Amino acid sequence: MTRLSGKVAVITGAASGIGLAATKLFVEEGASVLALDVGAEALQAALADVGTRVTPFVVDVTDEAQMRQAMAKAAETYGGIDIAIPNAGIFGVQAPILNAAIDNFDRVMRVNVTGVLITIKCAASHIIERGGGCIVITSSVGAIIGNPEAVAYTASKHALTGIMKVAARELAPHNIRVNTVNPGLVDTPMMRIVEKEVGLGDPMKGREMLQKATFLHRFVRPEEVAELMVFLASDAAINCTGGMYMIDGGMQYGGGAE
Ligand code: NAD
Numbered sequence: 001m002t003r004l005s006g007k008v009a010v011i012t013g014a015a016s017g018i019g020l021a022a023t024k025l026f027v028e029e030g031a032s033v034l035a036l037d038v039g040a041e042a043l044q045a046a047l048a049d050v051g052t053r054v055t056p057f058v059v060d061v062t063d064e065a066q067m068r069q070a071m072a073k074a075a076e077t078y079g080g081i082d083i084a085i086p087n088a089g090i091f092g093v094q095a096p097i098l099n100a101a102i103d104n105f106d107r108v109m110r111v112n113v114t115g116v117l118i119t120i121k122c123a124a125s126h127i128i129e130r131g132g133g134c135i136v137i138t139s140s141v142g143a144i145i146g147n148p149e150a151v152a153y154t155a156s157k158h159a160l161t162g163i164m165k166v167a168a169r170e171l172a173p174h175n176i177r178v179n180t181v182n183p184g185l186v187d188t189p190m191m192r193i194v195e196k197e198v199g200l201g202d203p204m205k206g207r208e209m210l211q212k213a214t215f216l217h218r219f220v221r222p223e224e225v226a227e228l229m230v231f232l233a234s235d236a237a238i239n240c241t242g243g244m245y246m247i248d249g250g251m252q253y254g255g256g257a258e
Contacts, residue, residue: 002028002029002030003029003030003230003231003234003235003236004026004029004030004031004083004230004233004234005029005030005031006030006031007026007030007031007032007082007083007133007233008031008032008033008034008074008078008079008080008081008082008083009026009031009032009033009034009081009082009083009084009085009233010033010034010036010070010071010074010081010083010084010085010119010123011023011026011033011034011035011036011085011087012036012037012059012061012085012086012087012088012115012119013036013037013061013087013088013089013138014033014035014036014037014043014046014047014056014087015035015037015039015042015043015045015046015047016037016039016042016046016188016189017186017188017189017190017222018087018138018183018186018188018222018225018226019035019037019085019087019088019138020046020222021221021222021223021225021226022085022087022222022225022226022229022230023035023047023050023054024050024226025223025226025227025229025230026083026226026229026230026233027050027051027053027054029230029234031053031083032053032054032055032077032078033053033054033055034054034055034057034070034073034074034077034078034081035047035050035054035055035056035057036057036058036059036061036070036088037056037058037059037088038058038059038060038061038088039058040058043056043058044056055073055074055077055078057070057073057074061086061088061111061115061116061118061119062110062111062114062115062118063118064118064121064122067118067119067122068122070122071122071123071126074126075126075129080126080129080130081123081126081127081130081133082127082130082133082134083127083133083134083135083136083233084119084120084123084124084127084133084134084135084136085135085136085137085138085229085233086115086116086119086120086135086137086138087137087138088111088115088119089111089112089115089138089156089190090107090108090111090112090190091108091150091153091190091193091194092104092105092107092108092150092152092153094149094150094194094197095149096148096149097151100151100152104152105151105152105155107152108152108153108156109152109155109156109159112153112156112157112159112160113156113159113160113163116137116160116163117163120135120137120163120167120178123135124167124171124174124176127174127176128174128176131175132174132175132176133175133176133177134176134177134178134179134232134233134237134241135167135171135176135177135178135179136178136179136180136181136229136232136233137160137163137164137178137179137180137181138180138181138183138225139157139160139161139164139180139181139182139244140153140157140182140183140184141182141183141184141246141248141251141252142154142156142157142158143157143158143160143161143180143182143244144158144182144244144252145251145252149197157182160180161180161244164178164179164180164242164244165242168241168242169242172241177232177237177238177240177241178241178242179232179237179240179241179242179243179244179245180243180244180245181225181228181229181232181245181247182244182245182246182247182248183220183225183247183248184214184220184246184247184248184249184251184252185210185211185213185214185219185220185248185249185251186219186220186221186222186225187219187220187221187222188222191210191219194206194210195207195210198210213251213254214248214249214250214251215249215250215251215253216249216250217249218249220247220248220249224247225247228245228247232245
């Protein structure tokens with residue numbers, strides 16, 4: 001079954017983790033993908049075996065001029081844009097508020113919030129030209145819970161809920177649906193940083209502690225988040241807009257059962 005046959009998608013943060021899994025699944029489901037990432041070498045290496053319906057493009061999501069150029073490239077290469085997946089994000093440095101470094105806060109907000117706004121702004125005019133489409137933002141369970149020692153990341157993901165709600169309302173007359181996916185703990189390179197921090201230098205201990213924070217005692221796989229993105233981008237989700245779609249193993253309700 002090809003649920004995205006003939007569609008053109010732009011995916012940011014495509015060289016790793018969730019963005020890479022989404023790129024692979026979107027291509028498998030029939031879409032053509034402009035895969036954006038700031039890491040040139042990682043992007044080339046990651047996409048080496050993804051096939052011909054994917055075009056890598058090196059770009060920093062915080063740079064509006066570069067992003068405008070990237071969207072023009074997608075439209076030129078594939079004839080337009082139907083789907084945008086603003087997914088690129090960083091975790092930043094963990095610290096309690098009393099020791100929070102303001103430059104870390106600014107950097108996380110710049111990539112995770114301003115980068116998403118720029119992606120939506122630059123993609124939306126192309127999606128409007130196609131007569132409509134959809135936007136699926138990668139947010140987090142951090143959009144609804146307060147993660148200790150992660151004030152920048154938590155604030156950035158809360159902010160994405162606001163962006164999603166405004167965009168869903170403003171873009172609905174253009175037939176564009178806008179939603180967030182809100183993963184919990186996903187087994188990606190980003191998680192390696194968190195495990196080490198939580199385990200106070202012992203990643204295995206950190207991993208165990210983190211998994212216990214979910215009902216199901218397991219990490220989410222990036223491919224499972226990609227599945228949810230495909231559903232939201234497909235015609236099966238025709239009535240889904242303005243929604244937050246949790247994929248967190250119950251983490252939003254606090255620790256899992258022992
Ligand atoms: P990852 O580190 O594996 O991948 C993120 C990618 O984004 C990298 O390839 C990186 O180069 C790229 N990127 C970073 N800054 C960029 C920039 N300025 N411009 C362009 N590309 C940039 O991380 P991931 O776990 O796959 O995270 C993807 C998204 O999922 C992020 O928004 C993250 O906040 C969110 N998320 C992750 C988890 C998790 O547990 N891993 C949980 C919830 C939400």
